[in-house]
Amino acid sequence: MSPPVAAKPTPKIRVSNLCKAFGDKKVLDGVDLDIMPGTSMVVIGGSGSGKSVLLKCILGLIEPDSGVIEIDGVDVLRASSAEADAIRSSIGMLFQNGALFDSLPVWENVAFGLLAQRKISRKDARGKAPEFLTPVGLAASVGELFPAELSGGMQKRVGLARAVAAKPDMLFFDEPTTGLDPIMGAVIDGLIVDCVQSLGSTALAITHDMASAARIGTNAAMLYQGKIVWEGAADQLLHSGNELVDQFTHGRREGPIQMELRK
Amino acid sequence: MLDVLLTPVALLGRATLSVCRSTGQLTLFLIEGLSHLLRPPFYVRLFWQSFVEFAYFSLPVVALTAVFTGMVLALQASTGLSRFNAESAIANLVVLSMTRELGPVLTAVMVAGRVGAAMAAQIGTMRVTDQIDALTTLSTNPMKYLVTPRLLAGAIAVPLLVVVADILGVFGGYLVAILKLGFSSQVYLKNTYDFMTRLDVVSGLVKAVVFGVLISLLGCYNGYRSKGGAEGVGAATTSAVVASCVLIFFFDYILTEAFFTR
Ligand SMILES: Nc1ncnc2c1ncn2[C@@H]1O[C@H](COP(=O)(O)OP(=O)(O)OP(=O)(O)O)[C@@H](O)[C@H]1O
Ligand SMILES: [Mg+2]
Numbered sequence: 001m002s003p004p005v006a007a008k009p010t011p012k013i014r015v016s017n018l019c020k021a022f023g024d025k026k027v028l029d030g031v032d033l034d035i036m037p038g039t040s041m042v043v044i045g046g047s048g049s050g051k052s053v054l055l056k057c058i059l060g061l062i063e064p065d066s067g068v069i070e071i072d073g074v075d076v077l078r079a080s081s082a083e084a085d086a087i088r089s090s091i092g093m094l095f096q097n098g099a100l101f102d103s104l105p106v107w108e109n110v111a112f113g114l115l116a117q118r119k120i121s122r123k124d125a126r127g128k129a130p131e132f133l134t135p136v137g138l139a140a141s142v143g144e145l146f147p148a149e150l151s152g153g154m155q156k157r158v159g160l161a162r163a164v165a166a167k168p169d170m171l172f173f174d175e176p177t178t179g180l181d182p183i184m185g186a187v188i189d190g191l192i193v194d195c196v197q198s199l200g201s202t203a204l205a206i207t208h209d210m211a212s213a214a215r216i217g218t219n220a221a222m223l224y225q226g227k228i229v230w231e232g233a234a235d236q237l238l239h240s241g242n243e244l245v246d247q248f249t250h251g252r253r254e255g256p257i258q259m260e261l262r263k
Numbered sequence: 264m265l266d267v268l269l270t271p272v273a274l275l276g277r278a279t280l281s282v283c284r285s286t287g288q289l290t291l292f293l294i295e296g297l298s299h300l301l302r303p304p305f306y307v308r309l310f311w312q313s314f315v316e317f318a319y320f321s322l323p324v325v326a327l328t329a330v331f332t333g334m335v336l337a338l339q340a341s342t343g344l345s346r347f348n349a350e351s352a353i354a355n356l357v358v359l360s361m362t363r364e365l366g367p368v369l370t371a372v373m374v375a376g377r378v379g380a381a382m383a384a385q386i387g388t389m390r391v392t393d394q395i396d397a398l399t400t401l402s403t404n405p406m407k408y409l410v411t412p413r414l415l416a417g418a419i420a421v422p423l424l425v426v427v428a429d430i431l432g433v434f435g436g437y438l439v440a441i442l443k444l445g446f447s448s449q450v451y452l453k454n455t456y457d458f459m460t461r462l463d464v465v466s467g468l469v470k471a472v473v474f475g476v477l478i479s480l481l482g483c484y485n486g487y488r489s490k491g492g493a494e495g496v497g498a499a500t501t502s503a504v505v506a507s508c509v510l511i512f513f514f515d516y517i518l519t520e521a522f523f524t525r
Contacts, residue, residue, distance in 0.1 A: 061400075093397070095397060101389075101394055101398075113401040162401070166402075
């Protein structure tokens with residue numbers, strides 16, 4: 001990691017020395033990560049390395065044990081809960097498994113954030129659903145279906161439509177392409193890049209998929225044993241010169257990362 | 264040797280601690296849920312949905328339970344009271360037991376099995392599939408969205424169901440008294456009417472409000488805190504029903520004590 005340059009702008013999101021343990025299992029053990037405005041950060045790391053936990057800490061869904069999380073320069077862990085909520089309401093999140101509301105039809109899922117913020121009425125929301133669904137490649141008729149009636153890939157796309165509907169300032173993606181066929185994966189990546197560019201948002205994505213990482217990210221970081229072990233440009237992932245990243249990105253069995261038995 | 268003696272003590276201690284902890288957590292959960300009643304936004308549609316789920320869809324079970332209970336009461340009373348030549352007290356006994364005790368308690372237990380279980384399963388599933396987290400990221404307070412409407416629906420719907428159960432229970436007793444025990448319809452109804460007191464009915468309805476809140480509270484609380492996939496949701500459902508039934512009987516005693524012993 002290079003030392004900070006003097007006249008750097010404040011990062012959109014700054015995580016420093018973040019720690020979180022579940023019981024005696026340290027999941028995050030001093031994570032430091034800066035994400036600059038308008039960039040896309042891709043975080044890679046083995047299964048169970050705490051990537052989702054990191055995202056949930058920033059979103060305020062899990063309370064970390066110690067550390068600092070600053071969004072737009074505001075320390076959200078120490079700010080008043082109203083202030084922290086206001087800041088976090090400008091984060092759109094695509095959950096690892098979609099997390100669509102299964103009691104609501106697709107159109108209501110997609111418009112949920114806008115309805116909650118009173119930006120549109122229910123009547124308009126239904127009519128406007130195609131506006132959100134078409135960009136993610138779903139027909140307007142899908143709006144009337146329920147999440148259980150969709151395939152996994154369609155659910156991911158509805159989740160994406162829901163995450164970007166309120167035009168958030170920051171976008172988080174937890175494994176947006178896992179479980180999709182390669183073409184659909186590329187399509188979703190394209191959508192993410194489009195969304196981020198058209199909204200001018202800052203993005204933080206988690207992925208296991210190197211092709212996807214290269215497509216989405218401008219920057220990349222690797223999480224290993226609770227720490228960020230490497231950070232650099234996303235196109236450097238495949239030739240980072242870091243043993244851990246190298247082994248991970250090339251999927252080699254031999255190397256410094258040994259398969260651990262997860263407790 | 265000492266171990267054998269101390270193990271039960273340790274178990275008892277641990278059980279006491281865990282009861283205290285759960286009581287505290289439940290109370291905090293309830294206070295948070297109720298605190299949203301007064302702060303907008305209000306989810307009227309969600310309240311209405313869960314009210315319908317509580318009241319309308321529980322009507323058949325509650326109605327059947329109440330009718331049969333009233334019938335059984337009349338029949339048992341006739342066999343018991345005939346020993347003292349006091350059959351005329353049948354109407355009295357039916358209306359008193361239904362309004363004070365059986366109407367509220369049986370309704371609440373049936374509703375706990377039906378609605379409380381469904382509530383825990385639904386909220387539990389939302390928890391383990393990250394839907395509750397998703398609510399938060401979409402500018403919605405999950406307590407306000409999921410818990411508050413259900414608490415209110417329980418507090419309003421269960422008393423209404425109890426009114427129905429009281430009426431149908433008395434009707435069940437009336438059927439048996441007229442058709443089987445040879446009472447005259449007028450006398451039975453007059454006895455019922457004369458013996459019915461306002462305190463009996465009101466105390467029953469107050470119980471119903473408390474039971475309604477308990478059912479929603481335990482359904483939501485267990486669902487909200489469930490973890491670990493389908494198994495966790497199953498466990499949450501079971502404990503919602505078991506705990507609400509136990510607490511219904513517990514509060515039934517407390518409230519009876521409060522109303523009728525002076
Ligand atoms: N609520 C929780 N309670 C206890 N342990 C948890 C909880 N959430 C996560 N963990 C543990 O934290 C570790 C990291 O989990 P996390 O979901 O962040 O992994 P991940 O890096 O996202 O993995 P994957 O790529 O498989 O999604 C896991 O070992 C998990 O068991
Ligand atoms: Mg994950």
